[in-house]
Amino acid sequence: MAYFDFVWTNEIVQHLAEHRVKPEDFEEVVSYPDLRATSRSSGRPCCWAELEDGRYILCVYEYLDDNTFLPVTAYEMPMPGEGVD
Numbered sequence: 001m002a003y004f005d006f007v008w009t010n011e012i013v014q015h016l017a018e019h020r021v022k023p024e025d026f027e028e029v030v031s032y033p034d035l036r037a038t039s040r041s042s043g044r045p046c047c048w049a050e051l052e053d054g055r056y057i058l059c060v061y062e063y064l065d066d067n068t069f070l071p072v073t074a075y076e077m078p079m080p081g082e083g084v085d
Helices: 010-018 023-031
Strands: 035-038 045-050 056-065 068-076
Touching: 010 023, 010 068, 023 045, 023 056, 023 068
Parallel strands: none
Antiparallel strands: 035 045, 045 056, 056 068
């Protein structure tokens, strides 16, 4: 199992809370992503995963080094393919 460090500030914790995402949620998604990509809007790395409560969360972050992440934002989104006819 990989070990990662996350740099948490009061500002980012508050920002995530506005999107109903806790630091523990963010860490779980980044540690065990279903998919990794690059954000189209910011160019930063991002990843997605489904949490145990059924929410599908997108997390955007910056790498400070190989094992350290600076969270930028996170929010709930539909699962890929969900709601598409």
